Amino acid sequence: MFKLFPRWSTGSKSAAASAPMSASAQSAPGMRTENLCLFYGKTPAFRAVTLHFAAGQVNAIIGPSGCGKTSLLNCLNRLIELDVGTHLAGQVYLGEDRIQDIPLWQLRRRVGMLFQRPSPFPLSIYRNLAFPLREHGLRDRQQQRRQIQQALEDVGLWAEVKDRLQSPAQALSGGQQQRLCLARALVLKPQVLLMDEPCSALDPIASEVIEDLIRRLRGQYTIVIVTHNLAQASRVADRVAVFWQHQGVGQLIEVGPTQDIFEAPQHPLTQAYVSGQRG
Numbered sequence: 001m002f003k004l005f006p007r008w009s010t011g012s013k014s015a016a017a018s019a020p021m022s023a024s025a026q027s028a029p030g031m032r033t034e035n036l037c038l039f040y041g042k043t044p045a046f047r048a049v050t051l052h053f054a055a056g057q058v059n060a061i062i063g064p065s066g067c068g069k070t071s072l073l074n075c076l077n078r079l080i081e082l083d084v085g086t087h088l089a090g091q092v093y094l095g096e097d098r099i100q101d102i103p104l105w106q107l108r109r110r111v112g113m114l115f116q117r118p119s120p121f122p123l124s125i126y127r128n129l130a131f132p133l134r135e136h137g138l139r140d141r142q143q144q145r146r147q148i149q150q151a152l153e154d155v156g157l158w159a160e161v162k163d164r165l166q167s168p169a170q171a172l173s174g175g176q177q178q179r180l181c182l183a184r185a186l187v188l189k190p191q192v193l194l195m196d197e198p199c200s201a202l203d204p205i206a207s208e209v210i211e212d213l214i215r216r217l218r219g220q221y222t223i224v225i226v227t228h229n230l231a232q233a234s235r236v237a238d239r240v241a242v243f244w245q246h247q248g249v250g251q252l253i254e255v256g257p258t259q260d261i262f263e264a265p266q267h268p269l270t271q272a273y274v275s276g277q278r279g
């Protein structure tokens, strides 16, 4: 039997079972980093990132390849710790709490993640969503069913799969699989959703469906999305952070409301990047 969340199981299972499953939309906290630096071994990936991800908003991270966008995203739920030899300095806060002080199982429940490639478990559609619920201590079958239906409805998948919930998830189309993965994150009722290039493996129509969902989820979750697609960032984001690599090290060069970043950027490199002259 494969073990899915080997590092999640630190902390108390009984506490997981008794913790409230839901966080109300209005209470979704923001996240922020304070002077965050990441090293892979001795090599710095990014340096001195102080950045606020506004509560309930869609926060995009853009910038050329290699400037540390994915690495930063992976710091926000401590996934980065799975990379041997990484070293972090500085702090990350979820609301007022330092993420290091939040039990890992709770952090992973509060901060969900959607990856670049759809990654359903080799299980049925239904069990893809039941599995994380059980892992997080929800064993009541009726409540599981309710939450699973709700999550599938939230991603617009319920009508498409309700008659084949026991079919293998991997038989779904790529776009459906990505929506299933989003439902798998939502079923745990997180407060924050991290998305790493969530449309890059999808065709334009499936991408549009995901973008629509991101817009619909705005307000209910704090969303942080890494994207190479500048048009997508301008369509979905409320705020945009621009990263750049300086002497091989990623840096935050500008952050602001989406319109300002695309129409009146302050930093010359942002101007060059959004106009397509650089990057």
Ligand SMILES: Nc1ncnc2c1ncn2[C@@H]1O[C@H](COP(=O)(O)OP(=O)(O)OP(=O)(O)O)[C@@H](O)[C@H]1O
Binding pocket: 040, 045, 063, 064, 065, 066, 067, 068, 069, 070, 071, 072, 083, 228, 250
């Ligand atoms: N596991 C790792 N071990 C060592 N170095 C890494 C690792 N992951 C990323 N890096 C390095 O860290 C830097 C930032 O990489 P990262 O993938 O975070 O950038 P990115 O902006 O997301 O790039 P892309 O847009 O191409 O995905 C790069 O120099 C990369 O080679």
